[in-house]
Each structure stands twice: as structure tokens, then as C-alpha cells.
Amino acid sequence: MNKDRLREWFDPQKRSLKELRELQHRAVERIDLEDGFDRIETVAGMDCSYIDKNIICAMVILDYATMEVIEKRHAIQEVGLPYIPTYLNFREGCAMASVFLQVSTRPDITIFDSCGINHPIRAGMAAYFGAVMDVPTVGVSKKILCGHAITPVNTGEYHELMQYEEQIGWVLKSNKKSNPIIIAPGNKVSMGSCLEVVQHCLKGYKLPEPTRLAHNYAGEIREELRRKTEESA
DNA sequence: GCGACAG
DNA sequence: ATCTTGTCGC
Numbered sequence: 001m002n003k004d005r006l007r008e009w010f011d012p013q014k015r016s017l018k019e020l021r022e023l024q025h026r027a028v029e030r031i032d033l034e035d036g037f038d039r040i041e042t043v044a045g046m047d048c049s050y051i052d053k054n055i056i057c058a059m060v061i062l063d064y065a066t067m068e069v070i071e072k073r074h075a076i077q078e079v080g081l082p083y084i085p086t087y088l089n090f091r092e093g094c095a096m097a098s099v100f101l102q103v104s105t106r107p108d109i110t111i112f113d114s115c116g117i118n119h120p121i122r123a124g125m126a127a128y129f130g131a132v133m134d135v136p137t138v139g140v141s142k143k144i145l146c147g148h149a150i151t152p153v154n155t156g157e158y159h160e161l162m163q164y165e166e167q168i169g170w171v172l173k174s175n176k177k178s179n180p181i182i183i184a185p186g187n188k189v190s191m192g193s194c195l196e197v198v199q200h201c202l203k204g205y206k207l208p209e210p211t212r213l214a215h216n217y218a219g220e221i222r223e224e225l226r227r228k229t230e231e232s233a
Numbered sequence: 234g235c236g237a238c239a240g
Numbered sequence: 241a242t243c244t245t246g247t248c249g250c
Contacts, residue, residue, distance in 0.1 A: 047240090048241080049240095049242090050240090050241055051242090055241095083239090083240060083241075084238095085238040085239070085240090086239080088240055091240075114239050114240065119239080120238095124239070139239085141239050142239080142240095143238085143239065143240090145237095146239095176250095177249085177250085182239085
């Protein structure tokens with residue numbers, strides 16, 4: 001994956017929404033919903049935070065068995081696109097790809113704080129990224145972008161997230177006092193496995209450890225950046 | 234036409 | 241996502 005191909009798939013600059021939609025369709029053709037991994041030894045979590053005109057992407061890699069942090073890395077870039085529902089992959093993709101290619105450990109599975117195939121044309125961030133980079137990915141979000149499901153009430157309870165007649169993910173009550181989270185395959189992870197992986201990564205919080213820690217890390221970088229900006233003013 | 238809409 | 245005080249409940 002070189003710089004040019006990276007820009008080809010993730011850079012929203014100078015492109016119309018119609019062109020970006022076409023890129024999504026091209027990536028979706030590559031999505032594989034079968035497990036494309038052997039034993040899971042490492043899991044990564046990716047999340048972004050924002051400050052002024054910049055986007056901060058944080059990636060944390062953990063040992064799958066112990067959930068201990070192995071590596072952390074981040075990237076800061078200027079945002080290239082405003083938030084437009086269903087086009088999030090182009091707003092956060094550049095920064096995510098940048099960090100992903102910098103880490104020294106190639107995670108067996110990467111969990112994103114966004115949608116997978118539970119997207120109008122199946123091009124949620126996790127699905128798009130996984131298809132383009134050809135790696136196993138899972139999407140975990142807090143709100144439903146599309147589809148419908150029965151709301152789980154008890155901790156651990158889950159139901160299928162449906163769109164028309166097909167299943168596009170799961171809705172899981174991960175924590176007693178939190179709203180349910182939405183889980184979906186991205187690429188190279190089956191419907192059943194994405195649920196199992198996320199359940200394994202839950203440690204009493206609303207979000208699975210990989211994305212929970214990535215979210216915290218992204219926030220720390222933002223505060224650090226804010227502090228530096230303030231003292232130079 | 235109206236409402237919904239990941240982060 | 242981000243801003244931001246108090247407040248309700250375990």
C-alpha cells in the first residue's frame with residue numbers, strides 16, 4: 001500500500017460526493033465476510049478525536065488473551081471533509097491509514113469506533129478500511145446508522161440487527177447502565193466471530209477495551225495539544 | 234415531501 | 241465529535 005494508492009482510496013480532496021460514493025461501491029465489492037484469520041493473538045482499537053481543524057487518530061494494540069497494551073500510536077492531520085452521514089470513511093480514513101501503516105505490530109483484528117457493513121451500501125468505516133487494506137476488521141458504534149433490532153434489556157443480551165431480510169450486525173447490552181452497542185463485521189470477520197471477539201474484549205465497560213483505550217488515548221493527545229497551544233499564546 | 238442520520 | 245454543571249443511582 002503506497003502513498004498514491006492510499007490517496008486514491010482515502011483522500012476526499014477535489015472529489016464530489018458522487019465520486020466518493022463510487023469509491024465506496026468499488027471497495028464494497030472486495031468485502032469478504034468469512035473469517036480471514038487463524039488464532040487471534042493481538043487486537044487493535046482505532047478512534048479519532050478533534051481539535052480546531054485537526055483530526056487526531058489513535059491506535060492501541062493489545063494482547064488478545066490478557067487485554068494488556070502492547071503498542072500505542074497516533075497521527076494528527078487537517079480534516080479534509082466535514083462530517084456527512086455515510087461518508088465518515090473519507091473524513092477519518094486518511095489519518096487511520098496513516099497510523100495503521102506506522103505501527104510495528106500488525107494486529108490480527110482491528111476494531112473501529114464506527115460502522116462495518118451496517119451502512120446503507122455496506123461501506124461503513126470498518127468495512128471500507130478492511131476491504132481496502134485487506135485486513136480483518138470489526139465495527140462497534142453507539143448509535144444505529146441503519147437497520148432495526150429488538151432492544152436488549154439485560155446485560156449480555158443481544159439481538160440481530162436487520163436490514164430488510166438480512167442480518168447486518170448485532171445490538172448488544174454490554175453494560176448494565178449503558179445503552180446497547182452496535183456490532184458488525186467489517187472485512188474478513190464473520191457475523192458470528194465479530195460478536196465473539198467483542199464479547200471477549202468487554203471488561204465491564206460499555207465499549208470493548210481496544211476502542212475504549214483508543215478513545216481515551218485520542219482524548220489525551222487532544223488535551224496535550226490544547227495545553228501546548230495555550231501556553232504559546 | 235418528511236424524517237433519520239456512525240463520528 | 242465537541243462544549244459543559246449539576247444530578248441521580250449503585
